[in-house]
Amino acid sequence: MGWREWQDRDASFVKRRYDSIAGLITFFEWLLFMPRGFRAKAAAAMDLKAGQCALEIGCGTGRNLPYLRESLGERGRVYGVDLSEGMLERARALCRKREWRNVELVTGDATQYEAPEKLDAILFGLSYNTMPNHQQALANAWEQLRPGGALVVMDAKQPPGLLGRLVMPFSVWLMKQTLLGNPYIRPWEHVAALDPDLRMEEFLGGSYYICRATKPLSRPVPRLVPASAANQEIDALICTAARF
Ligand SMILES: C[S@@+](CC[C@H](N)C(=O)[O-])C[C@H]1O[C@@H](n2cnc3c(N)ncnc32)[C@H](O)[C@@H]1O
Numbered sequence: 001m002g003w004r005e006w007q008d009r010d011a012s013f014v015k016r017r018y019d020s021i022a023g024l025i026t027f028f029e030w031l032l033f034m035p036r037g038f039r040a041k042a043a044a045a046m047d048l049k050a051g052q053c054a055l056e057i058g059c060g061t062g063r064n065l066p067y068l069r070e071s072l073g074e075r076g077r078v079y080g081v082d083l084s085e086g087m088l089e090r091a092r093a094l095c096r097k098r099e100w101r102n103v104e105l106v107t108g109d110a111t112q113y114e115a116p117e118k119l120d121a122i123l124f125g126l127s128y129n130t131m132p133n134h135q136q137a138l139a140n141a142w143e144q145l146r147p148g149g150a151l152v153v154m155d156a157k158q159p160p161g162l163l164g165r166l167v168m169p170f171s172v173w174l175m176k177q178t179l180l181g182n183p184y185i186r187p188w189e190h191v192a193a194l195d196p197d198l199r200m201e202e203f204l205g206g207s208y209y210i211c212r213a214t215k216p217l218s219r220p221v222p223r224l225v226p227a228s229a230a231n232q233e234i235d236a237l238i239c240t241a242a243r244f
Contacts, residue, residue: 032156048076055121058081080105121145
């Protein structure tokens with residue numbers, strides 16, 4: 001296979017890969033120039049309120065959990081799902097160390113995950129392009145979100161122009177050897193298909209982004225008509241019907 005081609009690995013391959021690199025996540029953040037404050041900004045884009053509930057899909061070692069936990073507070077609920085037990089062990093250790101009682105972590109595939117309640121917000125934290133069936137995971141996540149809730153994707157991407165073309169061969173090679181993030185997909189376009197008013201912010205010359213979709217309110221807001229006017233409308237309908 002040439003460097004231009006990308007072959008998505010299956011879930012068991014992804015799981016084994018992350019089990020083996022779980023101890024290197026902070027090193028990759030440094031190696032890949034992850035912008036300072038990036039995680040806090042992604043959590044802010046979720047617009048969380050104290051007492052709400054949120055899910056991180058592909059939560060890994062739990063590097064985003066402190067930001068979610070801080071926004072949701074003691075009464076909120078934080079859920080996390082990840083394929084890799086090796087990654088989750090570290091997230092669980094973090095929860096124990098911080099004595100968080102309202103964080104529930106599940107080992108599993110994002111395409112199958114069912115949250116215990118409708119969610120106020122969902123985050124794909126540096127995980128969407130590592131998922132073999134990312135579109136299926138996105139559809140499943142959207143299903144779990146309450147109307148009006150936010151879905152946020154934070155990730156790295158190919159920067160625009162010449163720089164992007166120059167770094168691409170190295171990115172593809174590095175991703176194949178390490179994090180398995182497919183650099184060819186454009187997740188924000190998948191998210192924009194769910195919400196055409198997608199909000200997107202770029203960082204570090206377009207090398208990183210945060211995008212956010214809001215799930216539309218599914219039911220039309222009922223038209224509020226004063227009782228007397230409503231009765232007149234009903235009378236008019238009965239008269240019209242009586243003429244036929
Ligand atoms: C690059 S890590 C990001 C971890 C964490 N969100 C962070 O920001 O540090 C990607 C994570 O996605 C998880 N992952 C990949 N495919 C998955 C799937 N189908 N279901 C659940 N988790 C998945 C991997 O196991 C890995 O922990």
